[in-house]
Amino acid sequence: MKGKILVTGGTGYIGSHTVVELIEQGYEVVIVDNLSNSEREVVDRIEKITGVKPKFYEFDLKDQLKVDQLFATETGINGIIHFAASKAVGESVQMPLVYYRNNLVSLVNLLEAMQKYNVPNIVFSSSCTVYGQPDKLPVDESAPIKPAESPYGYTKQVCENILRDSIRAFAGSVHGIALRYFNPIGAHPSGLIGELPRGVPNNLMPYITQTGYGIREQLSVFGDDYNTPDGSCIRDYIHVVDLAKAHIVAINRMISGKNKADFEMFNIGTGNGYSVFDIIKSFERTSGKKLNYKVVGRRAGDIEQIWADTTIANNELGWKAQLTIDDMTRSAWQWELNCREKMQK
Ligand code: UD1
Numbered sequence: 001m002k003g004k005i006l007v008t009g010g011t012g013y014i015g016s017h018t019v020v021e022l023i024e025q026g027y028e029v030v031i032v033d034n035l036s037n038s039e040r041e042v043v044d045r046i047e048k049i050t051g052v053k054p055k056f057y058e059f060d061l062k063d064q065l066k067v068d069q070l071f072a073t074e075t076g077i078n079g080i081i082h083f084a085a086s087k088a089v090g091e092s093v094q095m096p097l098v099y100y101r102n103n104l105v106s107l108v109n110l111l112e113a114m115q116k117y118n119v120p121n122i123v124f125s126s127s128c129t130v131y132g133q134p135d136k137l138p139v140d141e142s143a144p145i146k147p148a149e150s151p152y153g154y155t156k157q158v159c160e161n162i163l164r165d166s167i168r169a170f171a172g173s174v175h176g177i178a179l180r181y182f183n184p185i186g187a188h189p190s191g192l193i194g195e196l197p198r199g200v201p202n203n204l205m206p207y208i209t210q211t212g213y214g215i216r217e218q219l220s221v222f223g224d225d226y227n228t229p230d231g232s233c234i235r236d237y238i239h240v241v242d243l244a245k246a247h248i249v250a251i252n253r254m255i256s257g258k259n260k261a262d263f264e265m266f267n268i269g270t271g272n273g274y275s276v277f278d279i280i281k282s283f284e285r286t287s288g289k290k291l292n293y294k295v296v297g298r299r300a301g302d303i304e305q306i307w308a309d310t311t312i313a314n315n316e317l318g319w320k321a322q323l324t325i326d327d328m329t330r331s332a333w334q335w336e337l338n339c340r341e342k343m344q345k
Contacts, residue, residue, distance in 0.1 A: 002026040003255055004076055006119075008061060008110070009083030010054065011038040013195040014125065014181075017188055017244035018081060020049050025248050029054040030074050032061065033084065037198060045192040061106035071117040079121035079251045082110060085155070088202055089129075089301065092152035103155035104162065111166045114174055121254040123247055126160055126178040126265065128236070129153040133303045137273075138236075140309035141180070141265055149301045160265070167263045175262050177250040182236035182269030182308050184243045186328035187335035194335030195240075204279060205237075205329070209336035212289045219291060221276050223298035226305070232276035234305035236269035239323035239331070243268055249319045260316070269308030270321040279329065286330035 005022055009015040010031030016038075022029050023046070031043065031054050040058070047053040055074075059066045061084055071077070085103045086092065092099040107124075114122065130153065131139050132146030148154035163176045185205035187194030200216075201207045210216045224231035246268045253259050274282075280291050314320050 003078035004028045004030065005251060006030050006032065006077050006080045008032050008080065011035065011042040012083055014184055014240060014243060015083040016042050016046060016193045017240045018247045019046050019054055020188065021244045021248050023050040023052045032057045032059065032070065034058065034060040042193060049190050049192055061109055062101065064109045067109040067113050071113045077119050078255055080110060080119060081123045081247050081251060082107065083125045085125065087152060089150045089152050090202060092150050096151035099151045099155055104158060107159050107162055115170055120174060121251060122176045123250045124159060124163055124176060124178045126180045127156045128180050128182045128306055130157050130160065130180060134306060137305065138271060138307050138309035141267055141312055164263050172262060175254045175259055177254065178265040179246055179250060179268045180265060181243060182238050184240045185237050186239040186331040188241060189331060191334050191338040204276065205332050208280065208283050208291060209332050212283065212287055212291055212333065213336055213340055219293040220296040221293055222296060222302060224295045228275060228305055230275050230277045233302055234273040234275050234307065236272060236307035237274055237325060237328055238269050238321055239328045242321040242323050246319050249317045253317065266313040266317060267308040267310055268313060269310055271308055271310045273305060273307035274325055282325045282329040283333065286326050287333040
């Protein structure tokens with residue numbers, strides 16, 4: 001065994017893909033998840049893919065006592081990958097306090113336990129949302145942090161600050177890496193895990209695949225009058241498997257002492273910007289389906305365009321996204337087909 005990693009939110013979309021990569025790299029994995037946005041069955045699916053069943057605890061990280069008990073029981077944890085958080089932008093505007101309590105308190109509880117139980121390393125799920133609409137594209141890690149567009153975005157900014165301040169105060173006993181994700185889409189090639197939004201999806205890719213399958217009637221394209229080549233918004237979409245691999249590299253970096261500062265942050269994207277219409281075209285190419293869509297007004301709070309400068313991640317982490325936009329839409333479609341087939345059985 002390479003070491004023992006606690007993955008919070010390990011049955012969620014990005015968490016489950018990261019658990020698979022960790023196990024395949026020889027790590028022992030312990031998952032904590034409150035199943036607020038995922039299913040227990042994901043643990044069995046991880047076992048189907050890897051042949052190893054990770055240990056699973058179902059509880060909420062806001063519960064400080066349970067967090068403490070976990071670390072008292074699971075001794076010898078070498079690092080934490082902290083995914084567990086609420087992530088719907090619109091919902092965060094409706095329920096800011098739920099987001100502040102959930103996203104901030106969970107991290108505070110983990111950091112207190114890390115200090116008490118001498119857990120040395122943490123990887124944090126951050127987001128390109130911390131940049132707002134950058135003045136310069138592609139955006140690099142030194143870009144100024146703009147006022148957040150939503151309570152969700154604000155929690156990512158505050159969590160990065162909580163990490164920075166605590167790691168400084170812990171004076172070398174805890175190391176952290178924040179990975180600023182761009183737009184993760186796609187699914188594992190096994191077709192056994194992927195994104196499973198509850199209810200009507202907010203994000204583009206699951207909305208497209210559900211429309212392709214006929215669960216949704218039509219995709220609304222939010223605006224074609226932006227200052228971009230085809231008028232729709234531009235994002236840096238990244239395959240979730242590439243993203244998952246970045247976490248392994250980040251945790252390895254700290255475990256092997258290769259980190260250059262106690263707290264570091266990296267952009268995790270492909271470095272390419274694609275428009276909403278590019279994604280639709282890719283989906284039509286890889287699924288062979290014609291997508292029913294119509295252009296509607298802009299979505300409040302949307303950023304016009306953002307894509308990553310990944311030079312630092314590529315050079316420092318020695319990590320680079322490998323998979324193409326067609327790999328992303330193809331695997332997302334395959335996952336949609338598999339899910340629906342299974343539901344009908
Ligand atoms: C948003 C958040 C991001 C968060 C992510 C995860 C912002 C600025 N970004 O990303 O921080 O990590 O959600 O939940 O808040 N679109 C349509 N029709 C749809 C859905 C989306 O046209 O039905 C368009 C959007 O206008 C956008 C693109 O597709 O241009 C991607 O949208 P989405 O998948 O929701 O991701 P972001 O808004 O980029």
